[in-house]
Amino acid sequence: MSVVDPVSPLGNTLVPGRHGAAGDGAVRIAERRCDLVQVFARKGRAGDVAAAMLARFGSDLPGPGHTFDAPAFSALWVQPDGWLLVAPRSPEGALAKSIKAACGDTASVVEQTHGRSVIALSGGRAAWVLGKLSSLDLHGREFGPGRAAVSPVAGLSCVVHHRDAAPSYDLIVFATFARWFVTSLTHAAEETGYIVE
Amino acid sequence: MIRIACPFCGLRDETEFAYRGDATVSRPPADAPIEDFHDYVYRRANPRGWHVEWWHHAGGCRQFLKVVRHTMTHAVHSVGLASSTQVVPPE
Numbered sequence: 001m002s003v004v005d006p007v008s009p010l011g012n013t014l015v016p017g018r019h020g021a022a023g024d025g026a027v028r029i030a031e032r033r034c035d036l037v038q039v040f041a042r043k044g045r046a047g048d049v050a051a052a053m054l055a056r057f058g059s060d061l062p063g064p065g066h067t068f069d070a071p072a073f074s075a076l077w078v079q080p081d082g083w084l085l086v087a088p089r090s091p092e093g094a095l096a097k098s099i100k101a102a103c104g105d106t107a108s109v110v111e112q113t114h115g116r117s118v119i120a121l122s123g124g125r126a127a128w129v130l131g132k133l134s135s136l137d138l139h140g141r142e143f144g145p146g147r148a149a150v151s152p153v154a155g156l157s158c159v160v161h162h163r164d165a166a167p168s169y170d171l172i173v174f175a176t177f178a179r180w181f182v183t184s185l186t187h188a189a190e191e192t193g194y195i196v197e
Numbered sequence: 198m199i200r201i202a203c204p205f206c207g208l209r210d211e212t213e214f215a216y217r218g219d220a221t222v223s224r225p226p227a228d229a230p231i232e233d234f235h236d237y238v239y240r241r242a243n244p245r246g247w248h249v250e251w252w253h254h255a256g257g258c259r260q261f262l263k264v265v266r267h268t269m270t271h272a273v274h275s276v277g278l279a280s281s282t283q284v285v286p287p288e
């Protein structure tokens with residue numbers, strides 16, 4: 001099968017190196033090249049989708065605001081009876097095909113790998129940087145590892161996935177807005193400094 | 198700024214929602230007189246006080262919600278699913 005997406009929608013927007021303010025508070029910004037698959041249960045079939053995904057992939061389909069890390073992907077709740085699956089890159093379309101094979105007519109399965117970009121933001125001050133662009137309550141009592149939220153970031157529709165306690169966030173936006181989004185993010189990170197690898 | 202407690206997403210800013218109008222009107226039967234359809238499309242009570250409204254969580258879970266909002270104070274009394282019946286408190 002063909003190599004997936006050799007050219008990033010970001011182009012040269014992220015320049016490797018250390019940028020912005022000096023100091024030890026720098027955050028890390030990177031593009032994560034992922035497979036993305038959207039799974040929306042058809043009307044009244046959410047239970048069937050959940051059973052199929054558990055049987056085939058050992059994955060729970062999480063409830064509102066939550067995520068589940070299955071062996072093959074992370075499942076992010078994005079709307080009632082709707083999830084976004086995020087996985088490492090594999091041969092083109094393979095994940096979506098295997099999901100569709102498991103779910104059959106219980107769900108609409110849509111390949112989103114080329115439709116969206118995953119921008120990773122991490123480091124001790126990542127929440128502070130993200131807080132400039134988002135009205136989400138990122139405090140630990142409301143949000144933390146294993147949580148996800150759909151909410152505008154920098155004015156753009158975004159899925160925010162809190163992956164680990166570093167903290168690391170995946171920010172998933174439409175690929176056609178990715179350059180604009182990353183430009184906003186790097187501007188927000190000027191104050192802390194940021195590292196692109 | 199109004200904040201609306203989405204039943205799915207939790208407390209979110211008004212900017213994430215699209216206002217979609219009066220949730221108290223209901224479509225007349227197909228054989229109703231034209232005047233009833235006129236009223237259904239155009240006539241609104243415009244109350245001073247509690248009002249049941251549609252708000253679409255366009256920036257979040259994309260669900261239509263029923264919100265009981267006070268038109269003078271912007272206080273939000275309750276939020277429910279589109280299929281719910283919202284109880285309007287006394288003034």
Ligand SMILES: [Zn+2]
Pocket residue numbers: 203204205206207254257258259260
């Ligand atoms: Zn919502």
